[in-house]
Structures are given as structure tokens and as C-alpha cells.
Amino acid sequence: MRTALTEMLGVEHPLVGFNRSPAVVAAVTNAGGFGVLAASMYSPTELDAQLTWIEEQVGGRPYGVDLLVPEKFAVSDPDDLVASLRAQIPAEHFAFVDALLDEYGLPAHSAPRGEEDALDEIAAAINPAGAQALLDVTFSHRIAMVANALGPPPADLVSRAHADGVVVASLVGQRKHAVRQLEAGVDVLVAQGTEAGGHTGTVATTVLTPEVVEVADGRPVLAAGGIATGAQMAAALALGAAGVWCGSVWLSSEEDITPRPVKEKFLAAGSSDTLRSRTMTGKPARQLRSAWHDAWDRPDAPAPLPLPLQPMLAGRAWNRVHAAAAEGHPGATALDTYFIGQVVGGFTELRPAAEITREMVEDCTRRLRALGELADT
Structure with missing residues (x-):
């Protein structure tokens, strides 16, 4: 298939595979798609290692990086970023999370101070200043695209990318967001509907995609969600998209690094078992509903904090939950969750990411040909 996206990026298929696992990014890229690494939860050193590994696997094929550079975030002291953010987390929030873990019988765990500091530093980096170090690493590699998932990208990001011949993409959830992104100089718009996993709005993909195409002024639009x-995928192309941006589907891949207990919950879930919640990141994000969300819905629960305070609060708790769930702890399994879209209801087994890529493209081609035959009758 040849679309404006495949021409712009020099790839075979108009399918973008977004995932935090380098092996998924490499597999999608090598199968003719365009892999994009979710980079914000890596430290600069870790990100450099992951991008180096991806480049060793893909043999010069183009790939991209996605960062979270939000417009709104907690005010902090740039001279002491982590400490100033930690100080803004109320004691009642720490107490609530500790009581929740005790309620579900999670074993006590005291992480080494260095480990706690590393977790907080990664969460604290989800702001324009903190993202700069990740951007420096990103632009030191041979990326073809850089994407921002939370609002218009900073002007210096756009100018730096364009100076290096790098395409800039941004995710949007409303028509008005698309207009702002175009004014910021974005090259590719990702129309992400509410069905998507992770940070998402409330407008459905089939409604949002043609609205964004209408204002895109010829720039490629990708449908997501x-x-x-x-x-x-064929339906998205029929709506005027130049390709698709897929995230949740790779959570059913063998290469994805999501813990096995969470993947087993995905395989057992239906499409109505997800919800949008602020309890993981401080911003509305779709994820699999679990006992964690039920607890935050109780009348005695505090309100979630803004980004990046909420992920700093939750980070150490999730290390305990994931570790205990991996050992079969029932309380941890009940709490465990991850970001996932409504397509989770279609998951039946874990498969290689390359197989998922090929099957999607082949089935899309068959569907488009069948639609063409309808038009000829």
C-alpha cells in the first residue's frame, strides 16, 4: 500500500506500531511497518541503550520515538526537581496507597533509596525541562519521527527535528487540538479516539478521524484507537486516514514486556472492561479496570494528583504490585493493571509482533479489494 505516510517515511505499510518494548518496535519495523518506542519511562542512559539496540536490529530501516511533553504539570524547583515535587505529595495520599496495599495483603517492601530515587526521577522528567535530556538522546540517534502525546510540541522540538530532517507527529483528541498542532508546525496528526489505551479523550475514532482530516491541510492523518x-485498518483508510497508529494490539505480542499476570488478565477481558482514569498518571488514561480503580472510586479516596505527582506516588506501589503478582499473590493480581484500549476484547492468544503486523496488512488489503468490488457492481 502506498499512502502519504509511506511516502513520507519510506516504509512499506501505513501501520505504526507504538510500544515501550524495543523488541516490538524492531519486529514491526522489520515486518515493513514503522515502529515507535514509548520513551518517557526510560532514563536517558536506558533510552540510549534501547535506541542503540533497535538500530542494530533494523538495519537502517526507519523508526521513531514518542515522548510525553505535557503543557500542564506541577510547578517545581528546577534546582531540586525531585525533592520539590516529592514535597507536594500530601501525606494523606501516601497513607491511602499504603493502606490499600495492606488491605490486599501485599508483603512489605522497602526499596533501596537509589531505586526509589530513580523511579522518582523518571516520573519527574515528564515535563518540558525533564524531557530535554531524553530529547538530546533521541536526536543523537537515526530516528525518522519524533512524536509528542500531550499537547503541542515545544517550538524548539519542532525546529530541532526539522533541522535534522525528522518528521514531527502529535496525538490529538479533538478537532481544535489538531488546529493548534498545525499552528505549531506538526507534520503528522494522530487522531486518537476514546477507544485507545493510554491518554485519550472522549470522541470516538470514527467521528474524530474525518474531522481531523478535514482540517489537516494535506498533512497525513493517522487513525488511532x-x-x-x-x-x-481498512475502515480507517476509508475515513481518509493515511495510515494507522496502533498501540494496544502489541500488548498481545510475545515480545511485549508487560508482566505475564497482566497479559493473562487481558486475554480474559472483554471490550467493556476498560475505563479512563487519572489514578495512574494524573491525566485521563484508558486502562484495564482492576481493584486499584475501585479503591480510588471510594468516598474516602483522595483526588488523584496532577502529572507528574500521581506517577511519583504510584510508582513504588506498582513495583510492589507487579513483583507480587508475578509470584501469584492474589491481592496483587486483583490490583494489577496496565494501559489498554477497548480492542482488548479481541485478544485470544499471544503471538509474535511480526505475525500480527503481516496479518493486519494482508487482511486490510483483502478488505480494500472487496470494497472496491462493491463499488464496481
């Missing part, structure tokens, strides 16, 4: 099959 509710796309995990060739039929859904």
Missing part, C-alpha cells in the same frame, strides 16, 4: 485488525 480501536484498531487491531485488518478490517479496522
